[in-house]
Amino acid sequence: MSADNLRQQARAFCAVLDPDGVEPSADELHEARKLVFRHQEDGTLKITGTLSPEQAAQVTPVFDAYMSKRTSPTFMHADEQADNEEALEERSKPQERADVFTTIIGGTGKQKTAPKLHGRGPTVLVTVDARNLNTGTGAAWSPGTPVPLPMSYVKQMQCDGDTRQVQIDEHGEVLTLGTAERFFSTQQRLALIARDGPTCVAPDCHIPAWLCEAHHIHAWETGGQTNLPNGILVCWFHHRLLEHEEWAITRDNNGRPRIVPPGWYVNRRYLGQRRPPDGGRDTGPRS
Known part of the structure; x- marks a missing residue:
């Protein structure tokens, strides 16, 4: 018997022999669930957390189904x-x-x-200067991260989203707000x-x-x-x-x-x- 099979068999024995069943420990594990988002200085988002066994039972097959069948190069x-x-x-x-x-x-x-948030569904807002957009250089900005985003990301967002032209004067006042081009x-x-x-x-x-x-x-x-x-x-x-x-x-x-x-x-x-x-x-x- 492999070590993994032996470990699983031990879990089954513990579940059967415990007079209170698994419910008390399951409640403790449920209370320990958490998902923590931490924005790093370089703009990355560090995600840490713990899912309860019930949550793990639901999440695992979803990722298994979406992950490709390739296991090695x-x-x-x-x-x-x-x-x-x-x-x-x-x-x-x-x-x-x-x-x-x-x-x-x-x-x-x-x-x-x-x-909905502010009357719309969750929206990834990306702002970029028109000159940068035309030349494909420079950077873009989004409320979702504190660091600048590359223009390749703007191109990717343009494909699937919509673009709205905004004209702002030298004092930061919005002069015109164009219609979204879907x-x-x-x-x-x-x-x-x-x-x-x-x-x-x-x-x-x-x-x-x-x-x-x-x-x-x-x-x-x-x-x-x-x-x-x-x-x-x-x-x-x-x-x-x-x-x-x-x-x-x-x-x-x-x-x-x-x-x-x-x-x-x-x-x-x-x-x-x-x-x-x-x-x-x-x-x-x-x-």
């Missing part, structure tokens, strides 16, 4: 990797769990049933789900489409239109990959979107030795 020859468009950037399990948590929170906040509508998102499937379009990603973000295949700021041929639904993590312009999107013969890795990913040293084109013996890994 896949090591291939570079040409095999190039042929395998479905090989996406690997993440550690803690990293993937953080991404799933972010996606669940962000997707739930967009639902009509979410509680990108992909609810009807368009439903059509994207019907076309591409019920999950994030990235292979082996099980994040439900209703939690995903809409992405412009051809960037909106460079003339890409907000229509169905130019849209896909991707989870927060894969949307971030695409907005960093390191991964590309193509479509197969059936019109299904395919996420293609960049050259630097295909040719990473740790993928193994490359096979020479002539079939000869390679001398070692290449970058």
Whole structure:
């Protein structure tokens, strides 16, 4: 019997032999539950906490369902990797769990049933100077964190949210407040789900489409239109990959979107030795 099985059997014995049952200890564990958010100086949010056994029983299968089936990196020859468009950037399990948590929170906040704050559902407000927005340089700011945010994040938010132009004079007075320009509508998102499937379009990603973000295949700021041929639904993590312009999107013969890795990913040293084109013996890994 393994140590884990022996430990579980001991728990079962304790539960059976305890004349009061598990209810008293369960109450103590329930009272000990907590979730603590601490904003760090570098802008990160440190989350610590403890869930009761009842809460753990509910939370664990949710994350198990959303986490990808990959348990370790896949090591291939570079040409095999190039042929395998479905090989996406690997993440550690803690990293993937953080991404799933972010996606669940962000997707739930967009639902009509979410509680309202100042007349709207939970809203991620990002403010950026028009000059920075046009040049793609500088930084943006959000009430959710005390540190500046990169412009790549602004591009990601623009894809799935709406933009409102605000004109402010040199004294800080608001002169004009423009109408919100919404990108992909609810009807368009439903059509994207019907076309591409019920999950994030990235292979082996099980994040439900209703939690995903809409992405412009051809960037909106460079003339890409907000229509169905130019849209896909991707989870927060894969949307971030695409907005960093390191991964590309193509479509197969059936019109299904395919996420293609960049050259630097295909040719990473740790993928193994490359096979020479002539079939000869390679001398070692290449970058």
